[in-house]
Amino acid sequence: MSNTPNSPKNVSPQALRQAIRQGDHKGNTSGFCPGFVQCNVAILPADWANEFLQFCQLNPKPCPLVAMSSQPGQIDMPEIAQGFDIRTDVPSYRIFRDGQFKEEVHDIQEYWRDDLVTFLLGCSFSFEEALLADGLDVRNISQGKNVPMYRSNIACKPAGRFSGDMVVSMRPFKAADAIRAIQICSRFPSVHGAPVHFGDPSLIGINDVHQPDYGDAVDIADDEVPVFWACGVTPQVALEQAKPPFCITHSPGCMVVSDLPNSRLAIM
């Protein structure tokens, strides 16, 4: 949203995916293709996919499912992007074996298997854009930082081998702006939806709001309250704890850039 019309980030999703596929764009996608939905990625063997799907359905705030393969081995995803290939169109992937991070790669053609199922989950970029468009100050953006994230004590509902506590992201607001942010984000349930908490961090198991577990600390003014959203790091932590024998995710910040306008995710 803060891009000028001539910013190099103002490319079409198709053009960016083409550059990614050709190996010309290997880094993060934050701020690219403003107005279009970007997604977290989780790729699992079919015998783990049903439980992960159930985990997403039971925990829609941290794990909002935007799209998934209609059958194992499927490499395209026509409902979210034209000509998409999950094996080549993400800037950076992380390979996990038995829950352990093994390596970072920019192409997973050699890792691909006919039993792999792809899950695309909504991410906070979409709702941050809606907050900015309404004139709100999104602190991590205005301070040029990664959003601060924390392990909370809010338990996710377990599904088979998947469980864990919710990871939350935090953005500080004045109360009236927080109320507006709750209204705006309620329209977007598939990108984490309304916040899960505000105010006293200790009530959700956060000891020090200035010491995030992931990302960067941001300033909180005296007349502001911290507002906490369910975060897409939650499913990654659940995956690490469940330790499937094989699993692929995107690298942090290096998302699937879809052809879906953010407004298409609004439920009303």
Added chain:
Amino acid sequence: MSNTPNSPKNVSPQALRQAIRQGDHKGNTSGFCPGFVQCNVAILPADWANEFLQFCQLNPKPCPLVAMSSQPGQIDMPEIAQGFDIRTDVPSYRIFRDGQFKEEVHDIQEYWRDDLVTFLLGCSFSFEEALLADGLDVRNISQGKNVPMYRSNIACKPAGRFSGDMVVSMRPFKAADAIRAIQICSRFPSVHGAPVHFGDPSLIGINDVHQPDYGDAVDIADDEVPVFWACGVTPQVALEQAKPPFCITHSPGCMVVSDLPNSRLAIM
């Protein structure tokens, strides 16, 4: 909502208005006719009505207009109640002259004038019912008290001779319930809509949340935050300050009971 089906309060709006007209019901209407919209009343001479209308339109949260006379002197209001007569169908009225309360009466036929314009404003009963229906604890109801109300330092937008600070009502909630309450109330802009503030009362000029300016104090638990809504007492205070030569309001708690289901006020 807490009425049993056999409660004497479970009467139809038509039956209650008939009892009011006959002088058989002169008290407050709280809890009567569950499911139906009740309204605050302000009746003004035509040469004050345009400014009051503008005040309502500029301050829709404290002054949400549900209906008004289509011309001066009109006594019915067919869009909100069948066979309604504003002169006889409110349990108790207050007569003001030059902004000063003069007397309480149960019938205003002898005060009626051809230049009077009636304004019906939404009231919190409707959104409290929606909160209760969602399973939330509305503290003033569960403690059997009047809702606590406070003069805030949030200035209303002035319109002609009408101005003043917003009066707010307060209900305490845990943060997650407050977020849910914000979502629910956002659907009902014509009954005060979303809250205007939560958390630190001093940020909106309230020195002691346990000392309300109107109504009763309610308990606030350690893990709860006070949540503040714009309140229908605001236009009454603006009327007292503007001092129109003549004006009639309902007595507190003694509302117009309409035939409109509360759900009809939901914008979605």
